[in-house]
Amino acid sequence: MTAAPLALIDRPDGAILFDTPAGRVSAAAFLAQARALAATLPAAANLVNACRDAHAVALGIAAALLRGQVSLLSGDPSPATLARLAEDYPGAAVLTDADVHAAIAGAGQAGGPMPEFAAGQPAMVVLTSGTTGRPVGTRKCWGELVARSRAAGERFVLAEDAPAQVLATVPPGHMYGLETTVLLPLHAAAAVRGERVFFPGDIGAALATLGGNAVLVTTPLHLRAALDGARPARPPGRVISATAPLDPALAARAEREWGCAVLEIFGASEVGSIASRRTVADDDWALYPGVTLALADDTPMVAAPHAATRRLADRVALSADGRRFRLLGRDTDTVKLAGRRASLAGLARLLMEIEGVRDGVFVAPDDLDRNPIARLAAIAVAPGLSAERLMEALRARVEPAFLPRPLVLVDEIPRDGLGKAPRAGLLALLAARAP
Amino acid sequence: MQAKSTGGHLTTDEQATPFELEVARLIVEQLHLETDPAAIDPVAPLFGEGLGLDSIDALEMSLAISKTYGVTLRSDDPRNKEIFASLRGLAGFIAASRAG
Incomplete structure (x- = not known):
């Protein structure tokens, strides 16, 4: 028919x-x-x-x-x-x-x-x-x-x-x-x-x-x-x-x-x-x-x-x-900001593709689903790169809504024996440097 | 461990006026930026490049400006290109609207 x-x-x-x-x-x-x-x-x-x-x-x-x-x-x-x-x-x-x-x-x-x-x-x-x-x-x-x-x-x-x-x-x-x-x-x-x-x-x-x-x-x-x-x-x-x-x-x-x-x-x-x-x-x-x-x-x-x-x-x-x-809640890798969906792992991949970046993660704050102005944070190991240069490179790869705020440069990302970066450690690292 | 802030800005020799610095402080505080207000170049772009603000920030900024100065931002204002171009444009608009 x-x-x-x-x-x-x-x-x-x-x-x-x-x-x-x-x-x-x-x-x-x-x-x-x-x-x-x-x-x-x-x-x-x-x-x-x-x-x-x-x-x-x-x-x-x-x-x-x-x-x-x-x-x-x-x-x-x-x-x-x-x-x-x-x-x-x-x-x-x-x-x-x-x-x-x-x-x-x-x-x-x-x-x-x-x-x-x-x-x-x-x-x-x-x-x-x-x-x-x-x-x-x-x-x-x-x-x-x-x-x-x-x-x-x-x-x-x-x-x-x-x-x-x-x-x-x-x-x-x-x-x-x-x-x-x-x-x-x-x-x-x-x-x-x-x-x-x-x-x-x-x-x-x-x-x-x-x-x-x-x-x-x-x-x-x-x-x-x-x-x-x-x-x-x-x-x-x-x-x-x-x-x-x-x-x-x-x-x-x-x-x-x-x-x-x-x-x-x-x-x-x-x-x-x-x-x-x-x-x-x-x-x-x-x-x-x-x-x-x-x-x-x-x-x-x-x-x-x-x-x-x-x-x-x-x-x-x-x-x-x-x-x-x-x-029943979203899977923990998926975030939605400004009406667009992204994967935290995918964003981290884009970050690590930038020349000079040795390691990188994106972190979603706890209030992401409740606070309309919440932003992602990113932590990167990139000796020789300034946060400004890194943001510039990210801006060319990532939609504005997913750009990290803050972007923190560290000597090492706290990863466990399996190479995973437990969220608690990342949040602690971010909290430690908050004003 | 060294932590650096975001918020890249182009540097010129322009000096911010006291009122521009006041508006810069308001923006930095309201948008939770990690930039030193005094380090914002008054003629550098606020959005995209420069300070790197986006539309979510524009909305937050409009609220802060309306609460602090009683000045309302509008999408259909023909001066918008100038207003949002830089700290100087924005501060100039606020000063003029308050006076008027």
Whole structure:
């Protein structure tokens, strides 16, 4: 049986999808813009979507679908990432915000009949950098993306009579931002403010312009900053947080000070958003409609409509009915910072690859999962190298979030007879030199 | 055993003004940097190279500046490139916003 094709947009013609500095974009106008952009795309199998505003990212994905091209997206559209992509996907075209804005300048308000794409049509490859420095891609077909947006719309009870006004502090190329600020408005009752907000002052100013149904899509880090900043004159109706566990105390504070519900999404770049909870009320995560989780020899496997069954990196306990799960903690080598995952062993390898480094380890502080501004520490043996030179070399190999603070140079790393560096010894070494 | 701090900075002959030094102290304290505030070159980049700050630091810095000086940083400020370019740019912005 072949699945029915799925429309590019499943919203009323006049529904607002994006609220941009150039004006509000209705479903019909978005289609006209997508067609105008598609006509300008160069012939290529793959399109690197290096746009930074959500509206442009969405148009790039839509135009690529219209041309039968696959979009390549990365949470980190830095020149280094783009250069690596060019090597891995020879011949890929690159699309920027400026390209999109130039292409849609003359687009009208109506784009004709709504296009449909087969559920199995390859839509995008989402790239995560991991710790090897080489981006790793997850393929997503059109059906998987549409089904997930609809599931989110159902879970967060989004309705056309009062569409959610989405305001985000997360970048649109990261899987979480992609789902909530780029894909969601195509198939669920949400209008996304195209410009990302960052500082508490940005959030307050943007909220003042939105209606009562404002949803702040954010992370524990940004939420904490927003709460520490001046109270917004008009707080959001709802907060959605992801990328790292939200401290229940922080969630409770937001609910109290802003008078709104604070919800959390659980997901990963490979599998996308799969579950949610209200942090102050639930320890358990409730799976999205249509998403299932099963344990194969303790390894959680996620299945979802039109998606390949994929492994989840976390350890979980499943409820009896299989619809809820609880996290059992991460393996001690995996750390997550600024929404990106890395392996401590992998980071240590990168450190030891630097010429002049004889030994090196990365250490995660005890409060890494609770403190949004916690940083990794690194200890290195590198006679003849200054900490400054070493940081410079690390900066070229490691994503900014994983750069150590502090980086400590020592004569010897305390290793046991098996060559392992016990964590207690490393923490003691770090504590000994703290002010 | 010798332990050295992070926070590489380019060195020029520029001298920090007393207010720049005050802002440097605030940054070092709030971001738990291991740099001597007096050693921060007022014209060297704060982000990436130079002092090596990132977006998490930018957020922390905005809170400290708002609490200490009542000055709000905004993403859409056309002067941002200048403001975040160096300690001098940031201190100049804070001084001007406080006065205004």
